[in-house]
Amino acid sequence: MKISKFRFVIILALLAVISIFAVQSAKAQDIQNNSGAIWTTDGSCGDASQDVNHFQKGHSVYINGDGFDAGSYDWKITGNPGGASADPGIVVASGTVIVYDSGSFCFNAYTIKNDDGGEYSVKVGNKGDNYRVEYGSPSVQVNVSGACSWSEQGGSVRSVSLTIDGASVTILKDGGGSYGPFTSSTSINLPAGSYTYTYTATIGFTGSGRGGFTVTECPDASASVTPDVCRWDDQNQVSINSVVLTISNAVVTISDTNGVVGVYSSSQTVTLPEGSYTYTWVAAQGYKGSGSGSFSLISCEPGKGDVSVDVGECSFDQQEGSLINVALTIQNATLTIDGKDYTTSQTIKLAPGTYNYSWTATEGNTGSGSGSITVYGCEPAFAGVDLGACSWDGQASSTSATLTVTGATLVIKSGETVFGTYGPGTHNVSFPEGSYTYTWTANENFTGSGSGSFSAVSCEPGKADASVDVGTCAYNDGQSLTTVSISISNAVLSIDGKEYTEAAVLKLAPGDYAYAWKAVDDGFEGSGEGVITIGACTPKTTTDPDVPAGGLGPSVVNSLAPILAGVVGLGVASIFVIKGKKEN
Structure with a gap:
């Protein structure tokens, strides 16, 4: 009998504890599920008649409430899911608000960020509201500094400041070279030349655009x-x-x-x-x-x-x-x-x-x-390698080429082995599949020198192939541009933001350039990728030798090389690649 009474007491105690927790939980639930209302205002507190549902970037969202039971309430601001918001399903702000006996409250909840956009939901307890942020249009301003610096190696360079709001900006230099993308305001040093830029909207903005600017040469001394x-x-x-x-x-x-x-x-x-x-x-x-x-x-x-x-x-x-x-x-x-x-x-x-x-x-x-x-003369020398058609003889690939040499001696190597030496004139040569390097030097009464590389790709049936080879760098009018030859067989190659399906010659400014290629369709096999680094060329300058003065007797015999005052380029040789038809 005593044991039964003891069990009865324990059961009553447990029921009492459960009842207390149930009451507290119900009270908490009642607090979160009260009958009040909330609204948002812009920049300060306000009554319900001042409810604001459209906000601009940088403005402050104030959450107001009335008719709430006293207590502590969780609150949060969440980007609406799907494409309705720039922050889909993301809580951009949250916290806890204490409501006193008056049942009213107001607090500064959140400052709209530059990358916000679209619709957002506001929750305080079980009460909700929403607001919208206009995406806005991206903007880009370009300012070319009046200050100019010049060197024999880099030519004329000016500082270019970019003021960017909600945009990703890529700059392209006429003749080759790309810079960016830039997503925030910055300043960069650019060599003289003409430039175009394109931009697309970043998160929280919508739209795109393009423009152009010119970096002028330093004035002449x-x-x-x-x-x-x-x-x-x-x-x-x-x-x-x-x-x-x-x-x-x-x-x-x-x-x-x-x-x-x-x-x-x-x-x-x-x-x-x-x-x-x-x-x-x-x-x-x-x-x-x-x-x-x-x-x-x-x-x-x-x-x-x-x-x-x-x-x-x-x-x-x-x-x-x-x-x-x-x-x-x-x-x-x-x-x-x-x-x-x-x-x-x-x-x-x-x-x-x-x-x-x-x-x-x-x-x-x-x-x-x-x-x-x-x-001695100073006519620029020239050496060009024009790649033609690739042919497959059933066992190996070979690529025809036309070599054009003016005022120079051209030496082509395969590895360490000299493939051939060519003087002034036009030469028709066939190159087996492989990689080649070349150098050329000016003959008497000509100026310049150069070096580079090219590839003869495979055109085996069913196979794709491509190569990217760095050629000669030429310095002219303050610009350093390097010839880059693209050889392609049944492939699509991407470099410097563009796609190529045919052989081409590019002129690129100094920088690193990633490239990738893949077969043109499922009927061919092959792919590849890599990075080329383009350096700057150094202008060639020559100083006068000492010249003895004339005398009262017979003057000395003077045999002098020409004096090249000013800046003279390293040469103008390039690889010009023209597409040839594939022969099987």
């Missing part, structure tokens, strides 16, 4: 060094020569055989003793250009004549060919060169070749001399 008046210092028995320096936004350095004579950054006249000099100049900050040359200062001792002949820079024109500046410095003499007589100092232009000259002192003066100079 210039410098010239011109011997002027010679004065005889009778006391010291030496000639003192005036040299006119005309300098615009550049720094000029003059040297003799012993080293630097002076450095000058503004136009002026300096005096120097007779002798042989070289000079170089480079653009000041914000300008572009460089150059070099030489000059001689002769004796003007009374009663004596003197002459110097100095080879200067070479320039090339498609109509006139190579023309070389030759500086004539004349004192009390008549100089004969290239069939013409000269009695005053001046600069003439001569075509490539060897020229004899002679001079005699004018009446009342003594002295004579003779000599010769050899001036």
Whole structure:
């Protein structure tokens, strides 16, 4: 009997505990499921008449409520699922709010983010509301800085600032090269050239667009060094020569055989003793250009004549060919060169070749001399490899090619083995399947050099193949562009944001470029991928050799290479790949 009473007491106690928990749970459920109402306002609290259901990015969402039972309530803001929101099913904000006896509340719940968009649900306990955020349109602003920097390696470069709102921006350079994508405002340094850009909306925005801009070259600098008046210092028995320096936004350095004579950054006249000099100049900050040359200062001792002949820079024109500046410095003499007589100092232009000259002192003066100079041309050399059709003979693939060589010697290798050496002219060659490298150097009276690679792909029936090969880099007008040849057989190749189904030649700016290829359809087999790295080419500059001054006796024989003042490219050779028909 006692045991039964004890069990009865325990059962009553358990029922009491269960009843207490049930009551508490019911109360909690009642709190979450009360009869109140909620609404949202923009930027501050407000009554139900101020309910806002459309918000702009950056605005603050205030959650208001009334008619609630006192207690603690969970709240959250969730992006509606599917395509209704930029945050489908994602809780963007949540927390707990304490409601006091008044039953009313208001709090700053959330600030609309830039990537929000679409419809959002608001919950406080079991009460709900919703609001919408307009997606907005992406915007891109491009500003090219006025400040410019220049180097012989990189050419003209300017800072370009991108102001981006809700967009992914990709920049393409005319002639090759891509930058981006960029999804936030930034500044980048870009070489001179024309650019286009495209953009698409990021999360929370809708729309797309395109535009263009130009990065201009740095303004030109210039410098010239011109011997002027010679004065005889009778006391010291030496000639003192005036040299006119005309300098615009550049720094000029003059040297003799012993080293630097002076450095000058503004136009002026300096005096120097007779002798042989070289000079170089480079653009000041914000300008572009460089150059070099030489000059001689002769004796003007009374009663004596003197002459110097100095080879200067070479320039090339498609109509006139190579023309070389030759500086004539004349004192009390008549100089004969290239069939013409000269009695005053001046600069003439001569075509490539060897020229004899002679001079005699004018009446009342003594002295004579003779000599010769050899001036070299600067026509750009060229070497091109035009890949043609790939053919399958039942056992192996071979690709025909036309080699065009102008003013150069072209050497093609397969691995370490020389495949062939080719001089100026047109050559028809067949290449077995494989990878090849080439180098070329300019012959006399031409300038430039280059190197690169190409591939002869397989065209075995049922097989796909493709290759991407880096060719020659050419530096021109401040731009460094490299030829990249694409060889394709029954394939689709993607590189630099574009697809190719035929052989092509690209011009790409420095950078890394990923590529991938696959068979053109299910009837062929093969795929591949890789990355090529394009470097910058260095402009070629040549400085004048020292030139001895003329004397009172026979002048020395001068045989000088041309002086290439300014920036001259490394060469203009390219691989030009033209599509050939497949032969089986």
